[in-house]
Every structure is written in C-alpha cells, then in structure tokens.
Amino acid sequence: MSRPFSQEQLRIRPSSREEAVVKVARGHFERTLVQIKGELAGSIAALEHPRRSEAVNYGEVFLRDNVPVMVYLLLQGRHRIVRNFLTVCLELQSSTYQTRGVFPTSFIESEGELIADYGQRSIGRITSVDASLWWPVLCWLYVKHSNDRDFASSQAVQRGVQLLLDLVLHPSFEGTPVLFVPDCAFMIDRPMDVWGAPLEVEVLLYGCLRSCCHLMEVAQQQQESQVLDQRLVLTRQWLHDLRAFLLKHYWVTSKTVQLLRRRPTEQYGEHQHENEFNVQPQVIPPWLQDWLNNRGGYLIGNMRTGRPDFRFYSLGNSLACLFGLLSAPQQRALFRLVLHNRQHLMGQMPMRICHPPMEGEEWRDKTGSDPKNWPWSYHNGGHWPSLLWTFGAAVLLHDQRHHQDDAVLLAPVRAMLEECYWRQLNQLPRQQWAEYFDGPTGTWVGQQARTFQTWTIVGFLLMHHLLRVDPGAVSLLDLES
Numbered sequence: 001m002s003r004p005f006s007q008e009q010l011r012i013r014p015s016s017r018e019e020a021v022v023k024v025a026r027g028h029f030e031r032t033l034v035q036i037k038g039e040l041a042g043s044i045a046a047l048e049h050p051r052r053s054e055a056v057n058y059g060e061v062f063l064r065d066n067v068p069v070m071v072y073l074l075l076q077g078r079h080r081i082v083r084n085f086l087t088v089c090l091e092l093q094s095s096t097y098q099t100r101g102v103f104p105t106s107f108i109e110s111e112g113e114l115i116a117d118y119g120q121r122s123i124g125r126i127t128s129v130d131a132s133l134w135w136p137v138l139c140w141l142y143v144k145h146s147n148d149r150d151f152a153s154s155q156a157v158q159r160g161v162q163l164l165l166d167l168v169l170h171p172s173f174e175g176t177p178v179l180f181v182p183d184c185a186f187m188i189d190r191p192m193d194v195w196g197a198p199l200e201v202e203v204l205l206y207g208c209l210r211s212c213c214h215l216m217e218v219a220q221q222q223q224e225s226q227v228l229d230q231r232l233v234l235t236r237q238w239l240h241d242l243r244a245f246l247l248k249h250y251w252v253t254s255k256t257v258q259l260l261r262r263r264p265t266e267q268y269g270e271h272q273h274e275n276e277f278n279v280q281p282q283v284i285p286p287w288l289q290d291w292l293n294n295r296g297g298y299l300i301g302n303m304r305t306g307r308p309d310f311r312f313y314s315l316g317n318s319l320a321c322l323f324g325l326l327s328a329p330q331q332r333a334l335f336r337l338v339l340h341n342r343q344h345l346m347g348q349m350p351m352r353i354c355h356p357p358m359e360g361e362e363w364r365d366k367t368g369s370d371p372k373n374w375p376w377s378y379h380n381g382g383h384w385p386s387l388l389w390t391f392g393a394a395v396l397l398h399d400q401r402h403h404q405d406d407a408v409l410l411a412p413v414r415a416m417l418e419e420c421y422w423r424q425l426n427q428l429p430r431q432q433w434a435e436y437f438d439g440p441t442g443t444w445v446g447q448q449a450r451t452f453q454t455w456t457i458v459g460f461l462l463m464h465h466l467l468r469v470d471p472g473a474v475s476l477l478d479l480e481s
C-alpha cells in the first residue's frame with residue numbers, strides 16, 4: 001500500500017471527484033483501442049482533433065504513444081492485446097535493404113490492408129528511431145508479466161531481435177557505443193537541434209539492449225546456439241560501454257561542473273582524457289548554478305564535440321532511472337533536482353518536456369522558425385501530461401527498492417508526485433485531456449494541441465493505478481529483475 005503523506009505537504013486540494021474522473025478516463029481509453037485483422041491491437045493517438053476530416057495521422061497507432069497503453073494493459077492483465085500489438089509491429093519491421101530491421105513510427109489498417117509509416121509519410125519525413133528501440137522493451141515487459149516464454153523464444157521474435165541488433169552492433173566511423181541520429185528522431189519529432197546522440201535515444205538504446213539480452217537469454221535456455229552465445233557476449237559488452245560512456249559524459253552535478261569549467265582545452269593524443277570533446281568553459285550556461293543547487297544531478301541532453309546540450313529532458317532522465325542506468329544515489333540526486341526546480345518542471349501541468357526553451361535568434365536558427373515550437377510551447381519547453389507517469393514510476397520504483405536509504409528526501413518527492421497527480425485530476429477533464437500545455441507555467445492548453453489524446457488519458461490512468469490501485473505493480477517496469 002502507498003504510504004500516507006501529510007496534508008500540509010499538499011499545495012493543491014484533493015478532489016472528491018477522483019473515482020468519477022477515473023471512470024470517465026477509463027471510458028475514453030476503451031474508445032482509443034482499435035482492431036487490426038479483427039482483434040484489438042493498440043490505441044490510436046487521439047480520439048479527436050480539430051481537422052478530423054483531413055488526412056492527419058493522429059488516427060494512427062503510434063508505437064511510442066502505445067508504450068503507456070501497453071504497460072497499462074499489462075497491469076490490467078489484458079495480455080492478448082499486447083501480444084497482438086507486438087506481433088503486428090514485428091510483421092511491419094522493415095525488410096528493405098536500406099532500412100532493414102527498422103520498426104514503423106505508426107500504422108493503421110485501411111480497407112483490410114496494413115499501412116505503415118517509417119517516416120516517408122510524416123511531416124518532415126523523419127524516421128523515428130525510438131519506435132524501434134521501444135519494441136524489445138515492450139516485448140520483454142510482456143514476456144516478464146505473462147510468462148509467455150514460447151513467444152520470447154519463437155523464431156519470429158528472435159529474428160526480430162537480431163535484425164534490430166544489426167542496426168546497432170556494427171562498426172561505425174565514431175567507434176563509440178552511442179547511436180547517431182538526425183534531428184527529430186524521437187518523441188521530439190520536429191527540428192529542435194537534437195541531432196547526434198540525444199539523451200532519450202541513448203537511454204532507450206540502453207533499455208533496448210538490456211531487453212534484447214533478456215529475450216536472448218530465454219531462447220538460450222531452450223536451445224544451444226553458438227551464434228546466440230556470441231551475440232549475448234557482444235550485446236552485454238556494448239551495454240556496459242554505453243552506460244560507462246553516458247555516465248562519464250552526460251552526468252553532471254555541481255561538483256562535476258566545477259571540474260569541467262577548469263579543464264584544459266585543445267588536448268591532443270590518446271592519453272589525454274580530461275576533455276575529449278574539447279568543450280570550452282564558456283559553453284557551460286550560467287543557469288546551471290541555481291538549477292543544480294547543492295546536491296542535484298541530471299543527465300544532459302546531448303554530447304557533441306565542442307557543443308554539449310545542457311538542456312534538461314524529462315523523459316530521458318526518468319527512463320535512465322527506470323532502466324537502472326543511473327545508480328541509486330544518482331537517482332536521488334535527480335529527484336532532488338526535480339524537487340528544487342519544480343516550478344519549472346511541474347508548473348501548473350506536469351511535466352515539462354525540455355528546459356529551458358530556446359528563444360529569439362536561437363529559436364529561429366535551431367527550429368527553422370517553427371511556430372509550433374515557439375518558446376514555451378510544444379517540444380520547446382511545453383508541458384506534456386503524458387510524461388508524468390515515467391517520472392512517477394521512477395520515484396515509486398526507487399522507493400520500493402531503496403526506501404530506507406533516504407526517507408527524508410523521498411517523503412517530499414512523493415508528496416510532490418501526489419500534488420502533480422491532483423493537478424492532472426483536477427484539470428485534465430476540464431481541458432479535454434489535451435496533448436500539451438503552453439507558457440512558462442504550463443497553464444494554457446497547447447495552441448495546436450489535440451484533445452482526448454490517448455497518452456494523456458492513459459498516462460493519468462497509470463499514475464492512478466500506481467498510486468492508488470496497486471503500488472507494488474511498478475516492479476513490472478524494473479528491467480534489472
């Protein structure tokens with residue numbers, strides 16, 4: 001059961017309408033589920049949008065938007081829908097030469113035919129790398145929860161895993177364990193200067209490789225295969241190197257920033273490792289000082305030669321906790337940072353996607369003057385209710401595993417989570433379960449936000465499930481067990 005928290009810690013009043021709101025949300029959620037080949041297999045991205053008659057793609061089944069959907073279905077024991085979803089995705093895994101192994105961004109059945117988008121139909125024609133990386137994670141969560149080991153070791157799944165690994169485990173010009181991607185390759189699918197090795201993609205890669213290992217281990221127990229053994233050794237090594245790389249180059253605290261500012265620059269040679277990416281101290285932004293406070297820490301958005309991206313990305317950081325990439329003390333440093341910066345990160349509608357937003361000249365340059373990504377809007381500092389559940393799950397999982405370690409910190413963090421939940425509960429039904437919110441406090445419904453957005457609805461239901469129905473269920477998301 002969830003531990004009680006003191007009412008004084010709540011700055012927002014609980015609503016007596018909780019059960020009614022949950023009931024309505026559940027009703028909306030059921031309506032998002034669609035059939036593929038005659039069976040329920042996933043949710044469309046939004047129930048309603050202003051230009052419903054036009055060919056916009058919110059009526060499609062997006063892989064990334066279905067992540068909370070599948071987690072929620074697993075928690076409800078509706079395994080069959082999850083398996084159908086995984087199977088359809090697998091059927092759509094690309095087999096053409098130049099994109100072999102890639103999973104689609106979205107798909108839909110039309111007149112009995114499956115139509116998939118690998119980026120060729122989206123605005124900007126961008127391929128989603130995150131969709132492919134999520135598939136093994138969801139597949140492993142399904143196998144773990146349902147114990148369907150036959151599915152895990154089936155030829156179709158094992159082949160899918162190998163095709164996907166081929167996309168990652170190969171030599172590259174950089175010789176680093178990170179995956180290089182263009183701008184717009186993940187949830188942030190419009191130009192935001194997130195090309196290179198953006199945090200979210202790299203953390204997902206970590207979760208993906210971890211899950212692939214689990215899936216291969218199931219197969220290994222059922223059949224002997226030297227190829228599989230070798231693949232496992234290589235994948236585990238990659239995983240290890242990737243984690244070491246991210247912790248070394250992306251993790252910052254007040255202490256590490258002070259070291260970074262005093263590092264030498266212009267270092268040549270193999271044995272000079274103090275400043276491998278030749279980062280000049282001037283690029284370290286002044287806002288970091290207050291942001292990191294005393295004992296806060298987070299993973300920065302990107303590391304590129306000479307140009308690290310110090311922006312804070314909520315999803316990548318939350319997933320780094322959930323997937324066990326960050327150690328327990330680092331996770332607590334992250335919670336401290338979120339607590340310290342809650343007026344930015346949570347505001348009126350938790351949770352902000354990325355902070356701080358780009359403005360003026362920088363906005364013009366880096367977004368290509370994108371009006372949807374106006375400062376404090378959409379991906380550029382907007383607030384997305386769908387992001388809260390990943391942070392919430394990270395906190396609850398940590399609390400479950402390390403409760404004794406720092407109860408003084410975890411109590412206010414949990415109280416903050418409660419408050420965030422109440423904010424959503426009070427506002428989302430009135431705001432028609434909008435996709436995102438705008439402005440420095442996230443009060444305004446996003447200027448171009450869709451309404452009745454599936455991951456807004458199901459994200460709220462997940463929070464409700466984890467806070468009220470079954471707090472222990474968060475262990476489903478533990479990739480380490």
Ligand code: GLC
Pocket residue numbers: 045058062064065186187188189190
């Ligand atoms: C927008 C978002 C993307 C999401 C899609 C469907 O394109 O940027 O992350 O998957 O809408 O909801």
